[in-house]
Amino acid sequence: MPDLSINFAGIKAPNPFWLASGPPTNSGYQVMKAFDAGWGGAVWKTLGVPVINVSSRYGSINYRNTRMAGFTNIELITDRPLSDNLKEIEEVKKYFPNHAVIASLMVETKAEWHQIIKDSENAGVDGIELNFGCPHGMCERGMGSAVGQEPSVLKTIVEWVMEVAQVPVITKLTPNISHIVEPGLAAAKGGTDAISLINTIKSIVGIDLDTFVPYPVVGDKGTNGGYCGPAVKPIALEMLKELAKHPEIKHLPLSGIGGIETWRDAVEFILLGAGSLQVCTAAMHYGFGIVREMIAGLEQFMVEKNFETIEDFKGKALPNVTEWKHLDMNHKVIAQIDSSKCIGCELCYVACDDGAHQAIQLSETIGVRVPEVIEENCVGCNLCALVCPVEQCITMVDVTTNPTEVTWEEKTEAGKVPTTFDDDLAGGKHHYVPTVEDALKFRK
Amino acid sequence: MSEYKRPLSEAEFEKNFKQKKPLMNQTEAFYESSRCLFCYDAPCMNACPTAIDIPLFIKQINTGNVTGAAKTIFDANWLGNACGKVCPTGVLCEGACVYNLQDVPAIQIGRLQHYATEKVMREDIELFRAGEPNGRKVAVIGAGPAGIACACELRVMGYEVDIFEAKEKPSGLTVYGIAPYKITNEEALDEVEYLQKQLGFSIHYNHPISDEAALKDLENDYAAIFIGVGSGPTRSLLLKGEEKENVVGAVEWIEDLRMKHHELYVPERVVVIGGGNTAMDAASESARMGAKSVILAYRRDKERMGAYKFEYETAISAGVQSWFGIQPVEILGNGKVEGIRFVKTTDQNGRLEIIEGSEFDVPCDMVIKATGQAKLGGFLKQISGLELDSRNRIKVNSTTFQTTNPKYFAGGDAVNGGAEVVNACFDGKMAAKGIDLWLDSLL
Numbered sequence: 022m023p024d025l026s027i028n029f030a031g032i033k034a035p036n037p038f039w040l041a042s043g044p045p046t047n048s049g050y051q052v053m054k055a056f057d058a059g060w061g062g063a064v065w066k067t068l069g070v071p072v073i074n075v076s077s078r079y080g081s082i083n084y085r086n087t088r089m090a091g092f093t094n095i096e097l098i099t100d101r102p103l104s105d106n107l108k109e110i111e112e113v114k115k116y117f118p119n120h121a122v123i124a125s126l127m128v129e130t131k132a133e134w135h136q137i138i139k140d141s142e143n144a145g146v147d148g149i150e151l152n153f154g155c156p157h158g159m160c161e162r163g164m165g166s167a168v169g170q171e172p173s174v175l176k177t178i179v180e181w182v183m184e185v186a187q188v189p190v191i192t193k194l195t196p197n198i199s200h201i202v203e204p205g206l207a208a209a210k211g212g213t214d215a216i217s218l219i220n221t222i223k224s225i226v227g228i229d230l231d232t233f234v235p236y237p238v239v240g241d242k243g244t245n246g247g248y249c250g251p252a253v254k255p256i257a258l259e260m261l262k263e264l265a266k267h268p269e270i271k272h273l274p275l276s277g278i279g280g281i282e283t284w285r286d287a288v289e290f291i292l293l294g295a296g297s298l299q300v301c302t303a304a305m306h307y308g309f310g311i312v313r314e315m316i317a318g319l320e321q322f323m324v325e326k327n328f329e330t331i332e333d334f335k336g337k338a339l340p341n342v343t344e345w346k347h348l349d350m351n352h353k354v355i356a357q358i359d360s361s362k363c364i365g366c367e368l369c370y371v372a373c374d375d376g377a378h379q380a381i382q383l384s385e386t387i388g389v390r391v392p393e394v395i396e397e398n399c400v401g402c403n404l405c406a407l408v409c410p411v412e413q414c415i416t417m418v419d420v421t422t423n424p425t426e427v428t429w430e431e432k433t434e435a436g437k438v439p440t441t442f443d444d445d446l447a448g449g450k451h452h453y454v455p456t457v458e459d460a461l462k463f464r465k
Numbered sequence: 466m467s468e469y470k471r472p473l474s475e476a477e478f479e480k481n482f483k484q485k486k487p488l489m490n491q492t493e494a495f496y497e498s499s500r501c502l503f504c505y506d507a508p509c510m511n512a513c514p515t516a517i518d519i520p521l522f523i524k525q526i527n528t529g530n531v532t533g534a535a536k537t538i539f540d541a542n543w544l545g546n547a548c549g550k551v552c553p554t555g556v557l558c559e560g561a562c563v564y565n566l567q568d569v570p571a572i573q574i575g576r577l578q579h580y581a582t583e584k585v586m587r588e589d590i591e592l593f594r595a596g597e598p599n600g601r602k603v604a605v606i607g608a609g610p611a612g613i614a615c616a617c618e619l620r621v622m623g624y625e626v627d628i629f630e631a632k633e634k635p636s637g638l639t640v641y642g643i644a645p646y647k648i649t650n651e652e653a654l655d656e657v658e659y660l661q662k663q664l665g666f667s668i669h670y671n672h673p674i675s676d677e678a679a680l681k682d683l684e685n686d687y688a689a690i691f692i693g694v695g696s697g698p699t700r701s702l703l704l705k706g707e708e709k710e711n712v713v714g715a716v717e718w719i720e721d722l723r724m725k726h727h728e729l730y731v732p733e734r735v736v737v738i739g740g741g742n743t744a745m746d747a748a749s750e751s752a753r754m755g756a757k758s759v760i761l762a763y764r765r766d767k768e769r770m771g772a773y774k775f776e777y778e779t780a781i782s783a784g785v786q787s788w789f790g791i792q793p794v795e796i797l798g799n800g801k802v803e804g805i806r807f808v809k810t811t812d813q814n815g816r817l818e819i820i821e822g823s824e825f826d827v828p829c830d831m832v833i834k835a836t837g838q839a840k841l842g843g844f845l846k847q848i849s850g851l852e853l854d855s856r857n858r859i860k861v862n863s864t865t866f867q868t869t870n871p872k873y874f875a876g877g878d879a880v881n882g883g884a885e886v887v888n889a890c891f892d893g894k895m896a897a898k899g900i901d902l903w904l905d906s907l908l
Binding site: 086087283284285307308310311313314317318320321322325362410411412413414 | 495503518524532536
């Protein structure tokens with residue numbers, strides 16, 4: 022069996038699956054249940070001066086029959102007294118000495134930071150996480166994302182923390198910023214031991230069409246929330262990659278957060294450099310038991326790929342993420358439709374004809390609904406394969422004829438790229454487009 | 466009239482006995498698994514006699530970890546593939562699916578289970594290994610579901626296991642007794658072969674254990690013995706004329722059908738006696754074998770039938786006629802069966818009474834008795850100290866499956882009197898744990 026245990030910036034855990042700071046880590050009761058269910062660690066719901074919350078607090082995007090494809094909240098940090106939280110942290114550590122308990126913290130003044138770090142350490146936490154992320158409520162009071170959006174302030178607070186912290190410090194970043202490297206660099210320069218990302222995305226998840234109030238509805242008003250859940254994963258992966266590849270940040274352990282629900286998501290985050298994984302929405306949706314699928318799947322993946330530890334494949338996808346200008350322009354794939362699997366929905370046809378490159382035609386035989394790929398027109402965009410509802414029916418086949426790689430950068434250097442509006446080198450110059458008359462042939 | 470043409474080839478047989486739960490393709494498995502809600506304290510799991518973690522394996526299929534899904538299934542149930550096909554899922558896991566409460570079709574759990582386990586079997590993916598040898602030897606009597614499950618579990622713990630099987634094939638009723646539209650012979654046998662290859666228990670075929678001497682040998686050679694002998698032959702009805710040619714027991718006839726397929730000849734007019742699931746199977750199978758007329762005769766009314774409603778409907782949809790409130794009094798015919806004399810009955814608050822003078826004759830060419838199996842009381846009584854209940858079922862401890870003779874453990878039909886394959890799988894697994902516990906306690 023592969024070894025799932027991790028040592029993240031000095032924080033040890035039996036596996037990389039941690040509960041992210043949020044409603045599931047609001048109490049010792051929940052965290053103990055979670056550890057019992059298999060979670061390797063938990064970042065406690067953010068501690069600070071307790072708040073008063075509103076009702077209601079959550080909203081979601083239901084994509085067709087999929088509930089909570091995206092999720093939002095306007096809940097603030099802990100509304101429980103600090104001493105209650107610390108007492109429960111101490112208890113959890115007594116029962117689960119080998120699991121990671123990390124205190125998420127958010128306060129204002131230097132004195133408060135120093136005090137709450139000392140208190141958390143006394144309670145026995147294995148690490149602390151600085152919450153510079155919440156994009157609702159707390160930011161209006163100069164905390165949360167208000168800090169994360171101001172790299173110089175962020176750096177100063179990290180420095181305050183590093184003056185006193187005895188346990189590893191993770192700085193949690195907000196994605197509500199134009200370039201994640203800026204707060205990432207500020208955290209690194211401030212001396213943080215690790216970075217976690219992403220916190221939630223500032224969002225309005227929907228509007229009640231009868232009352233015109235945004236969700237989640239609080240009386241006759243609403244406010245922007247923090248968006249998370251499966252829908253935000255691609256944004257999180259991109260930002261993780263930015264930090265994992267940055268020469269002045271990549272030495273720091275990175276904890277991946279954002280839409281992790283299955284083992285596949287977990288592996289993706291690890292492949293882009295995450296050394297631990299934080300999950301909130303999936304636990305809120307399915308309960309702590311969801312970790313069974315993640316652990317079993319991660320283990321099976323490692324067995325099949327012959328990886329013994331998480332470190333064996335951490336960051337393995339990073340060398341393969343490059344800039345557009347370094348992509349091979351001679352690589353060519355085209356779509357292939359398996360007529361034995363096709364069910365004749367013709368979604369690929371209409372997607373290609375209306376939404377892409379007019380490279381799929383309907384069959385001319387009456388009664389046959391299997392479309393045909395016009396190979397010379399197919400640019401290999403993937404759209405038909407993406408819309409096809411049948412597994413493995415449309416596949417993209419490699420038809421590269423020139424095996425020599427050539428990139429945009431190289432083409433530019435060789436003077437082989439279009440430079441004028443009607444340049445002969447235009448990539449789509451010989452691409453067949455049906456006539457304007459064809460567009461209107463069914464017009465009544 | 467029956468809708469089925471008499472099958473004259475294996476292909477025609479397969480057509481008439483088309484699988485009721487065919488293998489899902491990848492697309493179907495993906496969409497179906499996407500529907501699962503991943504319920505907490507899932508009712509499907511609670512309804513499964515082996516408590517398979519159903520939400521987990523469905524999620525695993527959905528996330529592309531099909532091998533992991535199969536592992537989840539086999540971890541709980543050694544015959545996970547067969548059970549996916551033959552379990553009465555409509556009254557177990559699928560019947561408990563919460564979707565039923567909103568009239569949304571239940572998740573097809575059985576077929577998803579089959580999908581995952583079929584993949585690892587077909588690709589011969591190793592999921593299990595025998596444990597380090599612990600120096601202990603256990604004998605298993607009967608290579609049916611209970612015996613196989615017990616053997617697998619023991620092998621994982623490092624036991625050496627010899628299975629003694631009276632017949633020439635393993636799987637017991639899964640191969641010899643279940644309706645062919647539920648599982649094919651190949652599927653049943655492939656699973657045992659798949660398990661045997663990984664776990665390496667020995668099966669001694671055509672090796673019945675039937676007398677005291679054979680039992681004594683086992684007692685001398687093995688640390689413990691598991692009895693998974695199932696039930697006996699069809700019980701006699703003690704009817705006048707029962708010995709006539711073409712009066713057959715359902716269990717024996719179905720075994721013949723499973724082994725001979727289209728080569729078994731079924732005459733034109735068949736009467737099946739009984740109201741249980743085996744009667745439904747025999748009636749449905751007779752119709753699928755091309756009998757022109759199949760009559761299901763049950764002595765009480767429809768509501769009192771022991772059969773599951775879906776099994777009754779399967780028989781009716783195959784063209785079987787059902788007659789209720791009649792009881793056979795005599796088999797008619799000259800050497801060969803030519804008919805049955807029935808008498809009408811009336812149910813007086815559960816007490817069956819015969820209506821005097823209501824006799825009538827039904828002409829037929831074959832009578833299938835599906836009126837229950839005898840227990841192997843005669844054989845079992847040779848084991849010293851082994852207590853049976855009033856219905857000749859072996860008495861066992863309900864958690865360890867140890868019998869009243871401490872060296873013997875038992876499970877499956879011989880204990881429960883006749884239940885599902887999945888119950889036998891559970892018993893066998895639990896008995897293996899019971900054996901281990903008991904042998905440890907002797908140290």
